[in-house]
Amino acid sequence: MPTDPYTTSLHYDRRLYKQDIAGSIAHARMLARQGIISPQDAEAIIHGLEDIQDEIEDGLFPWKPELEDLHMNIEARLYEKIGEAAGRLHTARSRNDQVNVDVRLYTKEAIAGAIQRIRRLQEALLKVAQDNLETIVPGYTHMQRAQPVLLSHHYLAYFHMLQRDRERFQECLRRVDVLPLGSGALAGVPYPIDRKFVAAELGFSRISDNSMDTVADRDFIAEYLANAALCMAHLSRLAEEIVLWSSAEFDFLSLDDKYVTGSSIMPQKRNPDFAELARGKTGRVYGHLIGLLTVLKGLPLTYNRDLQEDKEGLFDTVDTLHATLDVFAGMIATAQFNKERMRQAAEESYVLATDLADYLVARGVPFREAHAFMARLVAYASTRRKPFRDLTLAEYHRFSSKFGQDVYQVTVEASVAARDVPGGTALPQVKKQLEQAQALLQQG
Amino acid sequence: MPTDPYTTSLHYDRRLYKQDIAGSIAHARMLARQGIISPQDAEAIIHGLEDIQDEIEDGLFPWKPELEDLHMNIEARLYEKIGEAAGRLHTARSRNDQVNVDVRLYTKEAIAGAIQRIRRLQEALLKVAQDNLETIVPGYTHMQRAQPVLLSHHYLAYFHMLQRDRERFQECLRRVDVLPLGSGALAGVPYPIDRKFVAAELGFSRISDNSMDTVADRDFIAEYLANAALCMAHLSRLAEEIVLWSSAEFDFLSLDDKYVTGSSIMPQKRNPDFAELARGKTGRVYGHLIGLLTVLKGLPLTYNRDLQEDKEGLFDTVDTLHATLDVFAGMIATAQFNKERMRQAAEESYVLATDLADYLVARGVPFREAHAFMARLVAYASTRRKPFRDLTLAEYHRFSSKFGQDVYQVTVEASVAARDVPGGTALPQVKKQLEQAQALLQQG
Amino acid sequence: MPTDPYTTSLHYDRRLYKQDIAGSIAHARMLARQGIISPQDAEAIIHGLEDIQDEIEDGLFPWKPELEDLHMNIEARLYEKIGEAAGRLHTARSRNDQVNVDVRLYTKEAIAGAIQRIRRLQEALLKVAQDNLETIVPGYTHMQRAQPVLLSHHYLAYFHMLQRDRERFQECLRRVDVLPLGSGALAGVPYPIDRKFVAAELGFSRISDNSMDTVADRDFIAEYLANAALCMAHLSRLAEEIVLWSSAEFDFLSLDDKYVTGSSIMPQKRNPDFAELARGKTGRVYGHLIGLLTVLKGLPLTYNRDLQEDKEGLFDTVDTLHATLDVFAGMIATAQFNKERMRQAAEESYVLATDLADYLVARGVPFREAHAFMARLVAYASTRRKPFRDLTLAEYHRFSSKFGQDVYQVTVEASVAARDVPGGTALPQVKKQLEQAQALLQQG
């Protein structure tokens, strides 16, 4: 039948050539081993395919868009090279079988690539955490300065988000790592094939259980996309923070020149374009997830051509996720932290209000009263634009007689040190977290 | 501060009362154990909370919407009951800590509920598979009859989709099953609390690693929603098939009266409303997923009030998923299969064309030629509305002289039996699948 | 047939009681007018329905969940009140007809409500714009201070976003404002009804064109949701800005106490919870949109029960949008702007770099050179933490000899005044914009 641009996929499925050839070679080998085709045919097929791989990698392959997809291109070329034996490669294998193998091999590599890149970004975060065990920064809730924390502690939070991403990808791998080949059009094939041999050849851990499910299944892509979406959500959170921290208002962070761009009009600009783009690209990945979920909705068994729509979103997500993780690893590793400014932001604000309330509680003031005193004291001090440390003891006494000279020992350091519980921001705890994080990095 | 309907959550967070009270009791017990509050206070608190739980369950609790949320309602009531000691319950615990514990406990139960219901539906599918080891039905690709399969094989495909859902929920559980309490506002708490004790009391497997991450983290909900969305996608596929198979055109399936509704106007209608609604409710769950992903996008550390938007979508998804799984378990268990009609659909169609092409190939006709012959033969037969078995040998010979008398032995039974590879539709393979499936059901 | 919670809708469709009764009364009146039912029956029906409306509004209506939905409840109650005549109300009308009328009437009101609330928010924005014709604030690109603008100009930007929202809702109304009644189950009704009369009674501008389309159509809801989603996107942008501007770092804006909440732990906190929640609620509305689009995907003609899923998302979106618009109108109207701080932010930064480059260009320096000089000058000044105005002429001369004494006349005021093009930030232009905006507000 003639080709139509509407159904053509060559422009995007070309990227699967390596997987496609590997899958075909394993299949040919198995067919010969089982006596389904002759050893001579198998050899011709395998050599032909190896030639074709060379041609593709050398840029010499004669791609023909009119042949619709990668598979027809390779098939036609193999025929030109080895003649009729080429046709025997398709014994006991459907087109769906073949594409399915390709995409599963590709997704396995994509997951490995994501895991490796996440680990690299985690390393960059750990490095920052290691280098900032004494850097104090305001911790925020509601974008309001809340309590002082170690910068180290702050960046370890992102380490753990990514750790969960890594776990999810790892687990998802189990469901991708399954050989589909042997499902035929939908019912299995009427040949004595050896599916486990092919699985072993291609490095799949197991073979699929039910041919109809296998033909209809795109769960592994949906699951990959959901994991990628959540990972991008995490990166968008970090991106937002980088954008804010690079602003004149925060001024906590200075990005390396490699990660800022200037303006054609405004000479003073150092725009955090990479972080902004990363934040924006979150939308694209969410979109690909919803796109595939929409495709799957209400689709009866088994194969329907709608499923061809699985690939472009997958490919774009893989490219986006890999590139974004790479950008963040570099951006975090080269960022300069303005420790001075961070500490000042902590000290000039009222992040110690909780600690001062606790101070009063420790001196017998009921919690709610202490809280109310402090609210009034903060209002007083902020109207006068005075940080706590600049208030006199007399001023403190206006709010509660329980304040003593030792109120001046309630410092950001003391506040941090007091949160000495597992997971808390006190130095010993953060050091433990660092060790755990190192261990997690080694693990998998 | 005064309450505003915009920020109020009581109308939906009430459902967390059990988790909230359990969390508070465990916290109180720990505080006393660590000497942070007195044993007397702890006892008063615990008894007070137990009373409150009784009041709620007996419908006697005086809910006050003006108190904004569940937590303030319980807190205020506890104060009425035991006075000042009530306030001491909040030592070393933030509101976020508390809500976080509640939602994690709730999600753990929701996952357990989903897993149990998926298993029940799997059982119903297995029962159908068990009962239909000899029922032949056309297998479809592109909604066109493709090759004959066992009905048993067909329903096992859905078993495996659900098996993957079950695995995903199980894995997700690991990341939900983490005690957040002890994170305070964001930095940890300045009290010598024992987080592991609280975790043990509440049945959490471990404690969270980093307080800032813990406060900002809603991954476990997003992951639950993604798993639910994929599970609903599966159910929507089955729903679509049930709707089609119940139509006059297919007539493969007759739903139990419990799962059809009539029409106020059309007396003949037996509408598969439950399946349709299930298919439609897929949209709602996709929507909740995209809703939470949108909330998370670009949100800096740590807590931001946007995160309050995590709960309604979660609750509605849990209700929808549980109810839909229950409906399917019942609907599948009670459906009547029209085996006669299925077999007839297989036999009157051209689903044996592949097998007849294979027949020719086995007699030396090259694959492509055999395929072309068969395409012409199908065109000939379908114009005359004759099934293959009604063609004379003379008619077969118009297309190829290789056809012999044994062409009449190419039957749907023979076709099914020929697909005797792991995962294929031949009876021995399907029996193996059934055993595997039984084993998987026992497992977890 | 028995009711099942899965198909029940009473808990959410109760809110349509007014529309339902109005629709029934108009239908009854028409039936009598056309001689399809007797005048006596019509009168009994109308009085019965009016009674029922009173009962509902007085909280006396005996709702029965086992009757599944609003319509069955009213129908059964009417039967109790007036006996057999009640049944004649359903002559020439299907349940779908009836529900469709209700939802279209409801959506018309929802759109009117949205338009009115948008206008109120636009008024609040105009008030701020009016009051700040001389307030200078840094304009931002990439979250970096870029060029000085009038605060007035800044808030007029939001006015125009909302103006487009208003237009879209207005246009959408045309497609909602169509009487569906008379479509029957799908094919029209076999009675001489007068659809135009009913349309006129209920205030619909026209009747629908094709009964099958009418029964299957939920476009008007999807369109409403898309408009609401875009409107929420706008509000989320403003919300983000309010959150940032209320931070210690920006300190441009102080929200009224009504729109901040405190912290149970941190006495100093004034959290912009309303703005955060509004930003978060964007996710919920995006979710409802994608939910309905998912429902519609691949649904054949005409009615399928999936379509029952249209209502909850609609209702929640209406509630969310109305409440959010109300919150913003109040929040903007009561916000205090820290003009001092805004001006200082503009003056202490390098937002005049573009103007200084233009200054050099005007003195014959090629554009690219001027831009490069300024980039270096900014680097020099920012290292020394000096604003431009504190640089000496000698310092300026290090970068270009073209700088003269008049460089000190390049001020934020001069910069603003220079952008004197339609749509620009110069005062005369902003005044024109204000007039246009006032005119647009009057219009519709």
Next chain:
Amino acid sequence: MPTDPYTTSLHYDRRLYKQDIAGSIAHARMLARQGIISPQDAEAIIHGLEDIQDEIEDGLFPWKPELEDLHMNIEARLYEKIGEAAGRLHTARSRNDQVNVDVRLYTKEAIAGAIQRIRRLQEALLKVAQDNLETIVPGYTHMQRAQPVLLSHHYLAYFHMLQRDRERFQECLRRVDVLPLGSGALAGVPYPIDRKFVAAELGFSRISDNSMDTVADRDFIAEYLANAALCMAHLSRLAEEIVLWSSAEFDFLSLDDKYVTGSSIMPQKRNPDFAELARGKTGRVYGHLIGLLTVLKGLPLTYNRDLQEDKEGLFDTVDTLHATLDVFAGMIATAQFNKERMRQAAEESYVLATDLADYLVARGVPFREAHAFMARLVAYASTRRKPFRDLTLAEYHRFSSKFGQDVYQVTVEASVAARDVPGGTALPQVKKQLEQAQALLQQG
């Protein structure tokens, strides 16, 4: 600064070259007209740009990926051609201004293209409707045969869905058709430009009102995407129906060979791949919509680099929508309808049950009773697999004595003819609908 693949857009923004050059020419012309640049410079710029357009169209343009985007490529090339004057083209214009003009011009054309293609599909639908004024087909609700309708009526339903799409695109155009140029970086430009002249040159109906809004605004793309999503939803509904109607079970419809594909394995297959792909591509468009909405969520004023993510989704949506509309126009125009089979499906089923109930009602049986009788009669007949017309009068009498000989006059024709209300399926009404539809097609 050096280019990075992460920020590069050349691979997709190349398609805007025509719009970019047109925009620049108009800008140059205006600059000269206002005396901002010399006439000689303007002429050089215009000729240079015209040369460049020729080079691009002849495939001779030396694209340089390292120059990041289309605009830098053209700018650099113009410099090579005309030297320093090239730089003066950027007077009074920012990069955002330029890109914004390009995308708005592109979107205007995209909308015109969509409108034209929708009209072509509407014409194809009208042709089918015209040709099938006497073809009777079962109308469906819940995928169950409900009442007989004219095929003409059925396809007019799709005409009206598309009519609404056309209206929405038309209205959206108003908000796209606005010149952004003159907004500068965000505040307007400090030159006496003439925005209305540029608007007129480029065919824009008006100029934008507020520079900050203009820079930040991507509403017009979001609105285009929402309209495209709803249009694809409609096409997915038609696609689903085509898939079903082409199945062996329905057999209502035979697609032209151009719109089916065969199977590599199954010689009998005629798969409706185009309809399936169209249904699947709905997901991609939904995804692009949610992608852009995600980008916009929480983005403060004015330009942020996230907004660069607006283009790829737009371009892919335009390509998808255009191609899909073209496919449907051809597919519908060439489809063969199996009128025989449709009529048979109507006659052999119980779609006349409503009419028979009405028959009884007309003979004095109360509605509910008549409905109940018919339900029992249908059960009786369907168990015996007898259509109504094959029941004897004696059999009818078992259910109600009111049945007379004239019961055999209740035919599908009579049923259709009885629905003689505006919008109903009776022939005179459908003819009126056809006339209206023709008029709507002429309109706009």
